[in-house]
Amino acid sequence: MDGVKREVPVDSDTVFPLGALSQGFTAACVAQQVYRRGLSFDDKVSAHLPAVADKHATISDLLGHRTGLQAPDHLLHLDDGGLFNDRLADAIRAFNSSKPLARGRPRFLHKSLGYALLGTVVDPSYHSYLQKNVLDPLQMTNTRMSTYARYDHGNTTRRFSALDHSRVCTYDPSEFSFHSNVEDASVAVGGVSSSSNDMAKYCIAPNEAWRRRGPAGNARARKTRRAQVFPDVDLLFSPLQSMGDDAPDGTAKKSHAAGWVTCTLPAALGDLGINAQLMEMPILGSGCAPVTVVWNQSRYHGTNAFVALLPECEAAVIVLSNTMTANDAVDWIGQLLIQTLLNHPYPNNYPLLASVSAETARLRYDEVGAKIALSKRPGGPPRPLSQYCGCYKCYFPPYFMRVTRPRTRDRVRFKKCLRIDLREIDGFPLQHLYDDTFTWFLPWDQRVKARLKLDYRPDYYLMRFQPREDGSDIESLVWINDPAKPEGHVFPRISRSASYPYWRC
Incomplete structure (x- = not known):
């Protein structure tokens, strides 16, 4: 329902967040530039x-999530129900700080940061390029680009x-408006919103391109392709990295291509959800x-989405939503x-x-x-x-949080504990477990209302506070918020003042 409480039904022009499905648009733009600008999938990023420190990572490595680097995306999607809200410079710094986890790129490691970089590789003004070269030609008039819906x-x-x-808990639109401007890095990762009608236009185009696939035999054919939204689906859907489900002969049953997962049914889908x-x-x-299936799914923006192309059948499946359920x-x-x-x-x-x-x-x-309750030790x-x-x-x-003593009106709710505010998300209790370790585990409904990601670790x-070497004072806290970064993110304390303004962080 659109608005839910107002009971306004959706229609085929209702706009939904696409989240990670936006990465398919980014990949399409990269493939265009292979024909229009001489870009190569083998180019070094x-x-x-x-400014990118990894001098070996290629365009195809980013497209296929095969850099072998840590893929810590949780912080980037934590606020506002899963929005990627960082600028290019921040994305590059985060990319450069990622440690290698797999040598020789032997396994699939989903890393949204790569697509943040790819948008700028396509064009310094990526959102303008996307509008002119994809949305306008396909007449996707209800599709919008913004970090925030x-x-x-x-x-x-x-x-x-x-x-x-x-x-039901509904969210005020103003709660999803930390930045008012469009950030190209965010658009390239997950900042596109669209309707089912527009997504149908988008899905028809690669299915039609599938029928004319094959090498461009001469300069004239190549020139014709240069003007098309999807000039080469063989390039776009070519497997880049096996996702670990290999056949006995070693061939990949399922692979990540440029912005999509490719497989042949029978197969298991849903790996990204x-x-x-x-x-x-x-x-x-x-x-x-x-049957060939090319698909992608999203759990960004506080919503779930799923799109699958069946080019041999000239069909597509599009499922958009304005909620995120625990089981997708x-x-x-x-x-x-x-x-x-x-x-x-x-x-x-x-259904079962x-x-x-x-x-x-x-x-x-x-x-x-x-498990968390059992880890609590006696004493304060x-x-x-x-x-x-x-x-x-x-x-x-870049991410910040504030730890304070509860306000007077919150004393009952925060009895014998601290209050923690994650960026602009309202505060909730931080309860002591043992030593300098606290927990922010919340009842199910409270976590849902706070729009915090669900995790089973x-x-x-x-939150583990770290004292100075002499134990005299707290200098930082460590949060293991992402399985891709098991050592955790370190948050140095930049101010002892509870009133330190976020805009100065």
């Missing part, structure tokens, strides 16, 4: 962006979340003839639609799978809470609570 268009969804006991963390994904297409219901809906479209002889029971995964999500969250913190207070800042990527919900 540093040749286009000298723009509400200057009347037919735009309001985000909401489902709470316990059939209650949360359902794969909750259960073993079912095989889609059992008993059917091989959009993923299940998308797979159900593919199954129905192809009339598979051995169908999966997707959705129900089981939703129950599993809640059970696992409760288990995390129980080793120092006065006032010594933990202040403003803390992580520099790569106890470490994610802990």
Whole structure:
């Protein structure tokens, strides 16, 4: 529903956040520049962006998520329900600070930061390039580009979340407006919003290009392709990195291409969503003839989205939403639609799978809470609570938080604990566990209302304060907020003042 409480129904022109589906637009623009500007997938990223420290990473490495570097994206998507809200300079600094995890690029490591860089490789004014070379030619008149969903268009969804006991929490649009300007790095990663009508136009174009695929035999054919939105789908959909599901002969069953995942049914889909963390994904297409599927999914922007192309069938499946469910219901809906479209002889029971995964999500969250509660030791913190207070800042990527004693009106809610504010998100309790370690684990509904990402690692919900070597005072805190950075992000304390303004951080 658009607005939910106002009970205004959506239609095919209602605008939804696309989140990570925006990366497919970025990849299409990169492929265009291969024909228009002589860009090569083998170009070194540093040749286009000298500030990038990795002198070996190529354009195709970023497109296929195969740099072998850490992929810590949690902080970049934490605020505003999952929006990527950082500028190019911040993205480069965060990219440069990533440590190598895999040598020789042997495995898939999803890293949104790469697409933040690719937007500028395409054009210094990426959003203008995208408008002129993709949106305008395809007449995608209801598609918008912004780090934050723009509400200057009347037919735009309001985000909401489902709470316990059939209650609904809606979000005021102003809560998603930290920056008012368009940041190209953010647009390239996840800042595009669109409607189902516009996405249908977008999906038709590569399906049509699939029919004319093949090498451009002469200069005239190459010139013709240069003007097309999708000049070469063979290049765009060419597998770049296996996603770990290989056949016995070593060939990849499923690979990440440029902005899309490619596979041949029968296969398991949904690797990029949360359902794969909750259960073993079912095989889609059992008993059917091989069918090529090119797909992508998103869980940014506090919403889920799923798009799949079936070029051999000249069909596409588009599922957009204005909410993020714990079990990624959009993923299940998308797979159900593919199954129905192809009339598979051995169908999966997707309603049952959705129900089981939703129950599993809640059970696992409760288990995390129980583990954290068991780790609590008798006694209080080793120092006065006032010594933990202040403003803390992580520099790569830039992120800050404030730790304070609770205000008078919050004393009941924050009894015997601290109050923590993550950037512009309202404060919530920080409760002592042991030594200088505190937890911000929240009941399910409180976490949902705060728009904080769901995670099933106890470490994610802990804040470990670090004292000076002599133990006299707190100098930083460590937050292991991302499994891709197991050592955690360090937040040095930049001020002891609880009133230190965020804009100075």
